[in-house]
Amino acid sequence: MTETNWAGNLTYGASALHEPASIDELSALVAAAPAVRGLGSRHSFNRIADTTGIQVSAAGLPALxxxxxxxxxxxxxxxxxxxxxxxxxxxxxxxxxxxxxxxxxxxxxxxxxxxxxxxxxxxxxxxxxxxxxxxxxxxxxxxxxxxxxxxxxxxxxxxxxxxxxxxxxxxxxxFDVRQDVYEGVSWESIADNLDAITASAYSVSMFTDWSDAGAGQAWLKSRADVTPPDEFFGGRPATRALHPLPDESAEFTTGQLGAPGKWWDRLPHFRLGFTPSNGQELQTEYLVPRPHALAAIDAVRTLASVIRPLLFVSELRTIAADGLWLSPSHDIDCLAIHFTWRMQVPEVTALLPALDDALAPFAARPHWGKVFESDHDRLLAAYPRLNDFRTLADRLDPEGTFTNELTSRWLDR
Ligand SMILES: Cc1cc2nc3c(=O)[nH]c(=O)nc-3n(C[C@H](O)[C@H](O)[C@H](O)COP(=O)(O)OP(=O)(O)OC[C@H]3O[C@@H](n4cnc5c(N)ncnc54)[C@H](O)[C@@H]3O)c2cc1C
Missing domain, CATH: 3.30.465.10 (Uridine Diphospho-n-acetylenolpyruvylglucosamine Reductase; domain 3)
Structure with a gap:
């Protein structure tokens, strides 16, 4: 089989991909196979969806x-x-x-x-x-x-x-949402106002290349009836629609300049039917507990000289806590620090341990679907319910049918 993930940085090792049209067909496939992984739209950047057995997509089941x-x-x-x-x-x-x-x-x-x-x-x-x-x-x-x-x-x-x-x-x-983009929010302003910045809209994203200039863009998604500020913590309102990547067309992005739109046409950055982001890329992301957010940003900034040559752009976002055991925002509000890398696999892979070391002191949790180098002990320290999950998986899947090489390493299972 020569199926690849969306980014094309890896070819799955699975022996076959099945797309059953009914639950009965799916059940029979799973019951007969010693090793199975679900496959979604293939947007993960690591081998999380891979297996030595068969991949099964739920996309062929009746739409509901x-x-x-x-x-x-x-x-x-x-x-x-x-x-x-x-x-x-x-x-x-x-x-x-x-x-x-x-x-x-x-x-x-x-x-x-x-x-x-x-x-x-x-x-x-x-x-x-x-x-x-x-x-x-x-x-x-x-x-x-x-x-x-x-x-x-x-x-x-x-x-x-x-x-x-x-x-x-x-x-x-x-609900309807408007999207307003501001250009140029300095690191000093971010350090002084981080909580006010992230609280200033329904959803806030800041994009940076880790240069000394700070965040080149801040995207605010607000309820359509909200009046946006004339100035955003030193940032000026963009006068034309922008893509987070300077060389890409804003045609790929959801509507900006305050034009109201449906929630589904403003909350994502990218429009269905167009390539999201760059396409030729890798991604890494860590979720850092909010109390450590500024210290974690500073730690990443110390690596700017090695990060920047490999980077398209980074994004800073916030996520509210939930109770789900393996959620990167388990039990604590987080700041997410995301990296869209150029497709330079060996160079990015070589940088990942340093990034992991830089963020480990802040109990940063890696995004499971992106590339990162954290061993089991490091994950155990960051995810307090990791071993509870392993016990659950042992109970629900005693033969390890749904385990693969990567999850086995992460969970030590
Ligand atoms: C351009 C781009 C932008 C992104 N933006 C964001 C973002 O804004 N925020 C963010 O958090 N992440 C983002 N991601 C990462 C992405 O959301 C995750 O990797 C996500 O898991 C991909 O979903 P998928 O459907 O492609 O699943 P896949 O990558 O195909 O699979 C992911 C996992 O889901 C499992 N799975 C899939 N289907 C099933 C099933 N039916 N039953 C059981 N298990 C199943 C697989 O086994 C695997 O473990 C982005 C990725 C790309 C490429």
Whole structure:
């Protein structure tokens, strides 16, 4: 098989990719295979979705977007990409609380890695999961709901517990959002005002290349009826639409300059139907507990001279705490420090241990779907429920059907 991930930095080692059209077909596949991994839209940058056995995609299962207005939830088929469900949901009068930078990713794949957007009061996408249906190693179908004993361990699963077939998500009434971009917020201003900056809109993202200038762009996503500031902590309002990467077209990005739009057309940075980000890239991200945010930024700045030659851009975002065991924002509000690297695999790989060492003192937690070098002991220190998750995986998947080389290393399992 010669299937690659979205970025093309790796070719999966799986023997076959299956896309069953029914739960019965999926159950039979899983029950018969000694090694299986779920595959989403392939947007992860490491081998988290790989296996020596078969990959199974939930994208061929019947599409489902079923709103329960009274319960304020929507149940969706797990293989759907967010971009494929948001308009149906919106037409029914509802919204999700947040989205990642791109709508191209599958629901199952996003929640398995703790994928997030931005906003002081916005938890990760996994935090809005109210229930799951999954096919476990013996081929049987299980459901779990928020409040059930294993639930907090099962949502951010790294794909280790089974093939997720349906996901129930919390919904909120639909809302319109405006997006305003500011240019030039200095490091001094960020140091003096970080909490005020990140609290100043529904979702705030700052983009930096780690030069002494600070954040070249700050993207504010606000409710459409909010009047944005004339100046943003020293930053000036952009006078034309911008892409976070200076050489890329703003045509790829969601509407800016304050034009109101639907939540699903403003909360992501990138539009479905266009290449998100650069395409020829790698990504790394660490979530740092908010009390350490400024110290962690300073620690990364000390590496600026080795980071900058390999970098397209970095993004700083905030994420609210959730209770999910393997969520990078488990139990504490976080600042996310993200790196979009040039596709220089050996050079980036060589830099990753230094980055991990620089951020380890701040209990930084790596994003599971991006490239990083953290060993089991380091992950155990950062994720206090890691061993509880291992025990859960041992119970739900005793033969290790859904384990792969990477998760086995991370979990020491
Ligand atoms: C351009 C770009 C921008 C990004 N922006 C963000 C961002 O804003 N915020 C952020 O947090 N991350 C971001 N990411 C990372 C991305 O959201 C994660 O890597 C996410 O997990 C990818 O989802 P996917 O559907 O592609 O899953 P895959 O990469 O295919 O798989 C990810 C994991 O999900 C598991 N999985 C997939 N489907 C199933 C299933 N049905 N059942 C069980 N397990 C399953 C896989 O086994 C694997 O463990 C970005 C990535 C790219 C390429």
């Amino acid at each position: 977007v079923e709103v329960d207005a009274a319960g304020r939830t929507v149940t969706v088929s797990a293989g759907l990409r967010y971009g494929e469900l948001v308009e149906d949901l919106d037409r029914a009068g509802w919204a999700l609380h947040n989205l990642a930078s791109l709508p191209h990713i599958s629901v199952a794949g996003a929640i398995a890695t703790g994928t997030h957007g931005s906003g002081d009061r916005n938890g990760s996408l996994a935090s809005s999961v109210a229930g799951l249906e999954l096919v476990t190693a013996d081929g049987s179908v299980s459901t779990v709901r928020r409040g059930d004993p294993d639930f907090d361990g099962m949502v951010v699963s790294l794909g280790c517990l089974g093939i997720v077939t349906k996901v129930m998500l919390d919904i909120v009434p639909t």
